[in-house]
Amino acid sequence: MTQTPSATLIRNGRVITATDDYVADVLLKDGIVHTIGHRLEVGPDVAVVDASGLYVLPGGVDTHVHLENVIGPTITCDTFASGTRAAAFGGTTTVVDFALQTETDSPLGAIARAQASAEAQVAVDYSLHVIVTRVDDQVLKDVQLAMRHEGVTSFKMFMAYPGVMMADDAAIFRMLRQVGADGGMVALHAENGTVIDLLIKEALEAGHTSPRYHAMTRPAIMEGEATHRGIRLAELAQAPIYFVHVSSNEALKHIVAARAEGIPVFAETCPHYLLFDDSVYNSDSLEIAKYVMTPPLRSTEDQKHLWRALRYDDLQVIATDHCPFCMKEGHLGYRLQKMRGKDDFSLIPNGAPGIETRLVSLFDIGVMQGRLSLNRFVELTATTPAKLFGLFPKKGTIAVGSDADVVLFDPAATQTVHAKALHGNCDYTLLEGRTLRGRVEKVFLRGQLIVDGPAWLGREGMGRFVPRGEVRAF
Ligand code: URP
Ligand code: ZN
Ligand code: ZN
Numbered sequence: 001m002t003q004t005p006s007a008t009l010i011r012n013g014r015v016i017t018a019t020d021d022y023v024a025d026v027l028l029k030d031g032i033v034h035t036i037g038h039r040l041e042v043g044p045d046v047a048v049v050d051a052s053g054l055y056v057l058p059g060g061v062d063t064h065v066h067l068e069n070v071i072g073p074t075i076t077c078d079t080f081a082s083g084t085r086a087a088a089f090g091g092t093t094t095v096v097d098f099a100l101q102t103e104t105d106s107p108l109g110a111i112a113r114a115q116a117s118a119e120a121q122v123a124v125d126y127s128l129h130v131i132v133t134r135v136d137d138q139v140l141k142d143v144q145l146a147m148r149h150e151g152v153t154s155f156k157m158f159m160a161y162p163g164v165m166m167a168d169d170a171a172i173f174r175m176l177r178q179v180g181a182d183g184g185m186v187a188l189h190a191e192n193g194t195v196i197d198l199l200i201k202e203a204l205e206a207g208h209t210s211p212r213y214h215a216m217t218r219p220a221i222m223e224g225e226a227t228h229r230g231i232r233l234a235e236l237a238q239a240p241i242y243f244v245h246v247s248s249n250e251a252l253k254h255i256v257a258a259r260a261e262g263i264p265v266f267a268e269t270c271p272h273y274l275l276f277d278d279s280v281y282n283s284d285s286l287e288i289a290k291y292v293m294t295p296p297l298r299s300t301e302d303q304k305h306l307w308r309a310l311r312y313d314d315l316q317v318i319a320t321d322h323c324p325f326c327m328k329e330g331h332l333g334y335r336l337q338k339m340r341g342k343d344d345f346s347l348i349p350n351g352a353p354g355i356e357t358r359l360v361s362l363f364d365i366g367v368m369q370g371r372l373s374l375n376r377f378v379e380l381t382a383t384t385p386a387k388l389f390g391l392f393p394k395k396g397t398i399a400v401g402s403d404a405d406v407v408l409f410d411p412a413a414t415q416t417v418h419a420k421a422l423h424g425n426c427d428y429t430l431l432e433g434r435t436l437r438g439r440v441e442k443v444f445l446r447g448q449l450i451v452d453g454p455a456w457l458g459r460e461g462m463g464r465f466v467p468r469g470e471v472r473a474f
Contacts, residue, residue, distance in 0.1 A: 005045060005046055005047035006029070006045045006046060007027060007028060007029035007030075007034065007042070007045075007046045007047070007447070008027075008028045008029075008046065008047045008048075008049060008444065008447060008449070009025055009026070009027050009028075009040060009042050009046050009047070009048045009049070010025065010026045010027075010028065010049050010051045010056055010406065010408065011025050011040075011048055011049065011050055011051060011052075012024075012025065012050060012051055012052045013026065013051030013052070013054050013055065013056035013408065014051075014054070014055050014056060015036070015055075015056045015398055016055050016056065016057055016374050016375065016378055017058060017375070017378055017383065017397050017398050017399070018375055018376075018378050018379035018382075018383035018384070018397065019375060020375075021374060021375065024036050024037060024038060024056075025037055025038060025039065025040040026056055026398065026406065027040055027042065027046075028404035028406065028444060028447040029404075029447065030447070031403065031404055031446040031447045032400075032401055032402060032403060032404050032446075032447070033398055033399060033400055033401065033402050033403075033404050033406075034400070034404075035400065036398070036399075036400060049408070049442065051408050053410070053412065054408045054409060054410055054411075054441060055374070055407075055408070055409040055410075055411060056398065056406060056407075056408060056409075057091070057359075057378060057382070057398075057406070057407040057408075057409050058378060058382045058383070058395075058396055058397050058398050058402075058405060058406065058407070059091065059092065059093025059094060059124075059382065059395070059403075059405030059406060059407055059443065059444075059445070060087075060090070060091050060092035060093065060094075060358065060359050060381050060382050060407070061092070061093075061094045061095075061096075061381070061382045061383075061385040061386045061389075061391060061395055061396050062087060062092045062094070062095045062096070062319050062320050062322070062355060062358060062381075062385070063095075063096040063129075063268070063317065063319045063385040063388070063389050064096070064244055064245070064268065064270070064319035064320060064321045064322075065083065065087070065095045065096065065097050065319075065320060065321075065322040065323075065355055066097065066098060066321075066322060066323040066324075066351065067079060067080050067083035067084070067095070067097050067118075067322075068080055068083075068097075068114075068117060069097070069098055069100065069323070070100060071323070071349055071350070071351070072164065072349060073336075073340075074325065074334075074336060074337055074340070074349050076323055076324055076325065076351065077324050077325055077326050077331075077332065077334045077337065077424075077425045077426055078322070078324050078353075078355070078424045078425050078426065079121060079425070080097075080117060080118040080121035080122045080126075081121040081122070081123065081460045082423070082424050082425045083095070083322065083324075083355055083424055083425075084121070084122045084123040084124045084126065084463055085123050085423050085424075085456065085458065086355050086356040086422060086423040086424035087123075087124050087355045087356065088123055088124050088423075088443050088445070088450050088451050088456075088458055089356050089422070089423045089440065089443075089451055089456075090355060090356035090357060090358055090359055090360065090440060091359040091360075091407040091409065091440040091443060092124065092355065092358065092359065093124045093125060093395075093405035093407075093443065093444075093445050094124060094125045094126065094127070094386070094391065094395045094396075094405065094466065095124060095125075095126050095127075095355070096126065096127045096128065096129055096154075096389060097114065097118070097126060097127075097128055097129075098114075098128065098129050098130070098131050098156060099111045099113065099114035099115075099128045099129070099130050099131065099152075100130075100131045100133075101130060101131060101132050101133050101134065101139075102133075103133075103134070106138065106139060106142040107130040107132060107139060107142045107143055107146050107152075107155070108142045108145060108146060108150070110130050110131075111128055111130060111146060111150055111152055114128050115128070115465060118463075118465070119461065119465070120460065120461045121460050121461065122460070122461065122462075122463030122464075123445075123450065123458040123459065123460055123461075123462055123463050124445055124450075124458075124463045125395070125403075125405070125445065125446075125463050125464050125465075125466050126463055126464075126465060126466065127151070127152070127389070127391070127465065127466050127467075127468050128152055128465075129152070129154045129155060129156045129187060129389075130143075130146060130152060130154075130155050130156070131155075131156045131157070131158070131165065132155045132156070132157055132167065132171075132175060133157075133158070133165050133166075133167060134167075134171075135167065135171035135174050135175055140174065140175075140178055143155060143175070143178065143179065144178065144182060147179070147182050147183075147184050148182075150467070151465075151466070151467020151468050151469075152467075152468065153179075153182075153183065153184040153185065153389070153390045153468045153469065153470060153471070154179075154184055154185040154186070154187055154242075154389055154390075154468070154471075155175060155179055155184070155185075155186050155187070156186075156187045156188070156189065156244065157171070157172050157175060157186060157187070157188055157189070158188075158189045158193070159172070159188065159189060159190050159191060159192065159193055159226040159229070159230065160189055160191040160192070160193035160196060160226075160294065161193055162193045162194050162197055166193045166194075169229065169233060172186070172188070172230070172233055173233045173236065173237055176233055176234050176237035176239040176241065177237040177238075177239060179239065180234070180237055180238065180239020180240060181239070183469075183470030183471060184390075184470070184471060185240055185241075185242050185266075185388065185389065185471045185473075186234075186239065186241055186242070187241075187242040187243070187244050188226075188230045188241060188242070188243055188244065189244055189245070189294075190223055190226035190227040190229075190230050190243055190251060191218060191222055191223050191226050191294070191295060192222040192225050192226045195222055196217060196218055196222055199216075199217040199218075199219075200213075200217045200346050203216065203217050203345075204344060204346065208345075209343055209344050209345060210284040210285075210286075210288070210345060211281075211285075211286065211288040211289045211291075211292050211341065211345045211348060212281040212282070212283065212284060212288055212345075213345045214281075214292045214296060214345045214346075214348065214350075215278055215281045215296035215297065216281075218294065218295055218296050220247070220248035220249070220250040220251070220295075220298055220302065221250050223246075223247065223248050223250055223251045223295050224248065224250030224251050224253070224254060226251075227243060227246075227250075227251040227254045227255065228254040230243065231254055231255070231258045231263060231265055234263065234264075234265065235258070235263050239264075240264035240265070240266065240471060240473055241264070241265055241266070242266045242267065242268070242388060243255065243265070243266070243267040243268070244267075244268055244319075244321065245268065245269065245270050245273075245294075245295060245321045246267045246268065246269050246273075246306070246315060247269065247270075247273045247295040247296070247297070247298050247302065247306075248295065248298045248302045248305075249301070249302050249305035249306075251267075252267075252305050252306070252309050252314065252315070253305075255267050255309075255314055255315075256309065256314045259314060264473055266316050266317070266388055266473060267309075267314070267315050267316065267317070268315065268316070268317035268318060268319045268385075269306050269309075269310070269315050269317075269318060270318065270319060270320055270321045270354070271318060271320060271354055271357070271358055271361050271362055272291075272293065272297065272321075272352055272354060272430060273297065273298065273302075273303065273306055274303060274306060274307070274318075274362075274365060274366075275361060275365060275430065275431070276291065276297050276430060277297055277298065277299060277300045277302075277303060278296065278297045278298055278299055280297060281296070281297070286339070286342055287327075289327065289338040289339070289341060289342075289348050290327060290338070290352065290428055290430060291352065291430070292338070292341070292345070292348045292349075292350055292351075292352075293321070293323065293350055293351050293352045294350040294351075307371050310366075310371075310372065310376075310380060311371070311372070311376070315380075316380070316384045316388065317380060317384055317385045317388065318358070318362060318380045318381055319358075319385060320354040320355050320358050321351070321352075321354070322351075322352075322353055322354050322355035323350065323351025323352065323353075324351065324352070324353035324355075324424060324425065324426035325337035325338050325349045325351060325426070326338065326425070326426060326427045326428075327339070327427055327428050328427050331427045332425050332427070334425070337349055352430055353424060353426040353428070353429060353430070354429075354430070355424060356422050356423060356424060357417060357422075357429065357431050357436075358381065359381060359407075359409075359438075359440065360415065360436050360438050360439065360440065361431060361436055362377060362380075362381065363377060363409070363411070363436075363437065363438040364436040364437045364438060367438075368437045368438070382395075382396045382397070383396040383397055384396075387471075387472040387473065388471055388472070388473055389468055389471070390468035390469040390470055390471060390472070391466060391468055391469075392472055394466070395466065403446050404444055404446055404447035405444065405445055405446065406443070406444040407440055407442070407443050407444075408440075408441045408442040408443075409438060409439070409440055409441065410438065410439045410441050411437070411438050413437075413438065413439035413441075414435055414436065414437050414438075414439070415435070415436055415438075415439050416433065416434065416435045416436075417429055417431040417432065417433070417434050417435075417436060418432060418433070419432060423456075441453060445458065445462065445463070446464075448462070450462075
């Protein structure tokens with residue numbers, strides 16, 4: 001009879017954290033990293049994995065994903081089950097999704113609703129940010145309760161999408177003041193929503209209906225204006241602030257200046273802003289709907305600034321903003337997704353997939369192309385997101401006592417990306433046909449092997465909600 005192993009020894013791999021790079025044996029036991037050493041001796045009940053030639057990375061932490069998120073009249077096509085399975089195949093073992101406060105319920109209701117759906121489905125560990133769309137005294141009380149008792153310590157607010165999700169400056173300021181004082185983080189979607197809506201209206205009136213006008217009506221300067229405004233609100237509130245999906249130098253220059261002034265401003269960018277530029281919009285083809293995300297792709301000049309900021313820590317996180325909608329109507333039963341906007345670009349649901357390709361695409365264009373060191377790659381994709389959102393050191397590193405979320409990564413392998421071979425529900429990938437260097441070989445979640453090459457050994461419901469603590473930003 002084969003014995004179920006009580007633990008796993010990863011032998012002779014190259015352990016990479018945000019600060020370390022060494023060859024060692026790593027013993028995963030009782031769900032945590034139990035021992036790190038050389039030539040560790042173990043009994044026959046311990047499974048031994050030879051990791052010679054492989055990197056041993058902390059499981060990725062993706063703090064910006066939209067699974068089962070209702071966005072306008074539709075819903076992202078990845079469920080908690082399909083999205084977390086895809087995350088795992090991509091080497092991500094913790095995701096932070098969004099719980100949307102509706103017109104009538106409170107942040108606490110939003111958390112309970114998301115958890116009720118996630119619990120039986122998630123295959124990796126997860127947490128939630130609450131999207132706060134309405135602020136009053138009761139909402140602020142509930143936000144405090146969420147932080148103290150639910151382990152939800154971050155809240156997203158929108159400066160875009162008037163009448164849908166946009167919060168006004170006073171509401172954002174009130175949230176910043178309270179959440180900051182309690183040790184949490186407000187994450188801001190920074191675009192000037194009312195001006196953008198005017199530009200959209202004018203474009204449509206002029207007969208400009210094709211997807212390319214999505215980009216033309218969301219100019220970088222309006223991302224910059226909102227970023228500047230958000231920084232000033234945070235400065236007044238004496239609170240840290242985090243900007244999601246930074247795409248342009250117009251936004252970045254305010255972040256750089258604020259950080260130089262000592263204001264605690266933090267920011268992420270996303271792989272698509274590094275992989276693609278606005279030249280994709282030079283066509284009236286409906287295929288361009290694939291690239292309709294917010295903010296839109298920017299210029300190659302902007303990309304240079306993003307890379308510089310990633311190198312010098314003016315950007316601290318690369319998260320996916322995985323927000324998948326299908327292109328083909330009826331695919332897997334999802335109707336009226338991207339093609340909703342075939343006659344009116346403003347009806348295309350905003351967002352693109354990327355949860356499974358984050359680590360490998362960044363390894364290829366970041367590490368292999370000499371833009372990021374291996375340590376920085378880990379820091380941007382696991383360690384700092386965990387620190388900024390109260391998950392560290394449980395998540396985001398390989399250290400004795402940390403959760404045994406471990407990725408064995410082969411830097412010498414290559415793979416060609418095809419949507420059909422990915423594990424989510426989306427029917428396209430922006431990386432279709434692209435060959436990338438590096439491959440996720442094995443993934444452990446709290447010590448359990450969930451991905452073994454092409455084999456899925458995980459199961460729905462094995463992921464856990466991770467209560468989060470205070471921001472560890474400085
Ligand atoms: O296009 C995007 N980013 N859709 C998701 C919603 C958001 O603003 O993050
Ligand atoms: Zn956003
Ligand atoms: Zn998003």
